[in-house]
Amino acid sequence: MPRYANVPGPTIRRLSLYLRQLEAMWSAGRDTVSSKQLGDALGVTDAQVRKDLAYFGQFGRPGIGYRVPHLIDQARMILGTDQTWRAALVGAGNLGRALIAYRGLARKGFKIVAVLDRDASIIGRPLPDSDGLAVLPVSTLPEVVPAKNIRIGIIAVPAPEAQPVADLMLQAGVQGIVNFAPVALNVPPGVPVSAIDLAIHFEQVAFQVAELAD
Amino acid sequence: MPRYANVPGPTIRRLSLYLRQLEAMWSAGRDTVSSKQLGDALGVTDAQVRKDLAYFGQFGRPGIGYRVPHLIDQARMILGTDQTWRAALVGAGNLGRALIAYRGLARKGFKIVAVLDRDASIIGRPLPDSDGLAVLPVSTLPEVVPAKNIRIGIIAVPAPEAQPVADLMLQAGVQGIVNFAPVALNVPPGVPVSAIDLAIHFEQVAFQVAELAD
Known part of the structure; x- marks a missing residue:
């Protein structure tokens, strides 16, 4: 069975965009990010960010947001880019x-x-x-x-x-x-x-x- | 006033895809195309093709379809690629x-x-x-x-x-x-x-x- 058969295509595409943004934030020394900050950087709403990420699991913590390195690891694993192609x-x-x-x-x-x-x-x-x-x-x-x-x-x-x-x-x-x-x-x-x-x-x-x- | 302020973004993107496909068809010597043929080539329904093109005018004729060179000219004009950038x-x-x-x-x-x-x-x-x-x-x-x-x-x-x-x-x-x-x-x-x-x-x-x- 595909792991994410029910995830809409646009969500998968946005996951690539979130990952790119998270990697840039991590390079810039940032450790946590809120769904609003992540959304603002990409021109989508915080609700959209939360909805997209919820397809894959529970990553954020209320009042703290997402831990950048953790979310990067998870996004890479989901997208399959934690392996070599x-x-x-x-x-x-x-x-x-x-x-x-x-x-x-x-x-x-x-x-x-x-x-x-x-x-x-x-x-x-x-x-x-x-x-x-x-x-x-x-x-x-x-x-x-x-x-x-x-x-x-x-x-x-x-x-x-x-x-x-x-x-x-x-x-x-x-x-x-x-x-x-x-x-x-x-x-x-x-x-x-x-x-x-x-x-x-x-x-x-x-x-x-x-x-x-x- | 923008010419096509009410046209959805995805329709504009598909217009680029239609144009590419029409140019390939024209190179292959084809003179007319139906919305079904155009849609099949790109994996969208004929209804979607008709709906997309209807935003820009009335191009097709029932039973005949679209004239390929005419639709190419129109699409280029709409997209702005009839001029040099x-x-x-x-x-x-x-x-x-x-x-x-x-x-x-x-x-x-x-x-x-x-x-x-x-x-x-x-x-x-x-x-x-x-x-x-x-x-x-x-x-x-x-x-x-x-x-x-x-x-x-x-x-x-x-x-x-x-x-x-x-x-x-x-x-x-x-x-x-x-x-x-x-x-x-x-x-x-x-x-x-x-x-x-x-x-x-x-x-x-x-x-x-x-x-x-x-």
Whole structure:
């Protein structure tokens, strides 16, 4: 049985936001936080914070609030980032290389242990900031995923290549996908996919700025 | 008056998704689409598609559906991406360079016309894939933003530097911010900010994969 089958998706997403905020507070030397302070920092009400956290247990104490390090540990455990997630990255272009160099992922427990591309001119090349990884041909995915115990696939290829890469990842045994290609992937029901479409975030800001100007 | 003051945020976000899907369909040579087909491609109901689009006008025809190129034009006009948005990027690290090289932004009308950094060792250096841009000192933001007619600021600096960069951007006249730093920005009410926290997308997939394993 899933542990948190009844928890709404938006609550899970906010738990990530709470965790990020708590980590920032802890770095700044803060030991306790109230639901109001946590909510204010993220633009949600204190009632929402309490309701969200209540899905996972009883963490706060009336009049004291939440102990920051305890809540961080709990949130990491709930989200699964208290363990290490081994990931395969397909696409070693600019975005792929940015992901390899991005320390924020490693800090969250995500370790890119294989980088694959279909561009023959870069295969075998060592990647900067990657602990000595070299680019592998994308065709080796079926061997690499089980051999390296990979559970997460990261897609950073152009849109037309994304679906075949996703299919190959899932055949190879990848359990969840983070997709940076600007295209909706077609995967079997229940396969976790998180899509990050950079252009959409820009569009949303453009829309709001255009609204302000009118 | 804002043009679409009564349109819910989720509808605006889905309009971006519809547009992406319509563009893919148009590239594939498709001329018309029903609300059911559009919804199926994105995992929403046809009723939701019709309801969302009805906020902006009457686009479809019963029995025929929507004309793809017309709906693309309309969505771009509504979202504001039929115009060019001049942007300043602060942070010329890996992620910043990935954004410069990412053609998807230019296709959506976003043009990075200035790149700034505080690292003295890279200032003045020309950037690859950037149409000859060179890195400027971040302290020149107050001159660069008005001189280059910049409306959008892109933050791709480490978390502790993000807030001062945002403050400087807004003082310089930037109207909206796309923030890649994993920290919640504190901006005056009404300033459009879109936050892209890569780690959060990874966390959400990890959570779901962990759920499947239990």
